[in-house]
Amino acid sequence: MYLNPIFRYDGKTTPQNTFAAQYNLLGTWLMRLIVLNVLFWSVAGYRFLFRKIWGRG
Amino acid sequence: MFKFLFKFLATIILSLLLVVVVVSCFQHFQSRRYSFPEPKPFSGKYLYNPYKDVDTIWQKCNFHAHANAWGGTTDGNAQTGKDLLEKYCSMNYDVACISDYHSINPEQNTTDSTFVPVYEHGHNLFKAHRLALGSTNVSYYDVSLLHTLHDRQYVIQRLRNTSPYIAVAHPKFGGGHTLDDFKWLTGYELIEVLNHYRLSDKYWDIALSAGKPVWIIADDDCHNISKPEETGVKWTMVGDNTSTGKNILDNLVKGNAYGVDGTNAENDNYLESVTTDSMAVVVKLKKKAKEIRLVGQNGLLRASILNSDHIKYIFAPEDTYVRRNKKQKN
Structure with missing residues (x-):
């Protein structure tokens, strides 16, 4: 059997794994720019290959 | 005819790939980036025992x-x-x-x-x-x-x-x-x-x-x-x-x-109790176990006892947590 841990604490607040990650605005929008870039080139690549396959331009 | 089929299949595969990429981009666009707080091992002068007021059933x-x-x-x-x-x-x-x-x-x-x-x-x-x-x-x-x-x-x-x-x-x-x-x-x-x-x-x-x-x-x-x-x-x-x-x-x-x-x-074995007194922890099982192991920070073994139904452990200054882990079948 596997028991839950006994751990050190300050004796006051009940320990909880609360959501503590901070939203990184700059990192998020940089990532979104990359995503938009990937999307743009994917659609462009699709159009290019589609035309190649069907011999249109 | 064969050439047409090839073109048709290639278009289907290409279109499926595009759908996958578009859906994936849609999911990624909604996601976020975070700054994570530095890990802080448990600290303090007291022990938190989740079994302190545990119900009896x-x-x-x-x-x-x-x-x-x-x-x-x-x-x-x-x-x-x-x-x-x-x-x-x-x-x-x-x-x-x-x-x-x-x-x-x-x-x-x-x-x-x-x-x-x-x-x-x-x-x-x-x-x-x-x-x-x-x-x-x-x-x-x-x-x-x-x-x-x-x-x-x-x-x-x-x-x-x-x-x-x-x-x-x-x-x-x-x-x-x-x-x-x-x-x-x-x-x-x-x-x-x-x-x-x-x-x-x-x-x-x-x-x-x-x-x-x-x-x-x-x-x-x-x-x-x-x-x-x-x-x-x-x-x-x-x-x-x-x-x-x-x-x-x-x-x-x-x-x-x-x-x-x-x-x-x-x-064949269940928990009887987990009690703490100041910095001492006592784990009691219903029956004798071949081994009772306590692990702590980074999963390292902190204490072990053979053929017993209980183990007592006193927290050392470097201990942050201990938990009972199983190695052998009870």
Whole structure:
């Protein structure tokens, strides 16, 4: 059997794994720019290959 | 004719690829990036004992099992919800949940006092799954391809909108989570340490060593009740005197629980008590065990005793936590 841990604490607040990650605005929008870039080139690549396959331009 | 067929097939494949990329971009666009707080091992002059005021009745629970869902397209189509519930009832479980993928199984009796709504969340490569416990609605959002720690954290944040409690399911299974994830991830209460697929105690120790107070949940994750190796082999004992689903969940996330691995829903030893006095911890079992092991920071062995029904350990200054880990069968 596997028991839950006994751990050190300050004796006051009940320990909880609360959501503590901070939203990184700059990192998020940089990532979104990359995503938009990937999307743009994917659609462009699709159009290019589609035309190649069907011999249109 | 052959040339036309080739072009047609190539277009279909290309279009499917584009759909995958577009959907994936849509998922990634919604995701977020985070700054994670530095891991801080547990510290303080007092000991937190989750078993201090634990209820006296132990409820035998399985929160993770699959039945036929989504028209039989998911793993679990070998049995109906009714079959599954009957099987667990015959094995004397107090709480038996059906945790279909992204669906709260309608075959469950929602008026039953021990009913716990739960579903398994995750449709991504490498099986980064979560159990959404006590949910009212199902969240369908996930990052299916190329998900990072940040995406996995965002999924947990999104899940919190509809699920009061979240367990990271089978972290070791499939490679969906790295060991390092558990240094950083926050916002979940439970970690599925025991699951018939994998034992994820190392992942738990990483989280605990980083000062994240997350509690054990142990489940069969049964997909086929005719297979004894995945039915009645891992379960959670939750201390709860009320036998109501809500209170059982509340006690589970307070740490008033422990995980058991057995055979045919039976184990030859159970917990008697865990008591603390100042910096001393005493763990008592119902019967003698071949070995009782206590591990601490970074999963390192802190104490061990052979052929005994109890162990006493006094926290050293460098100790941050201890927990009973199993090496040999009791």
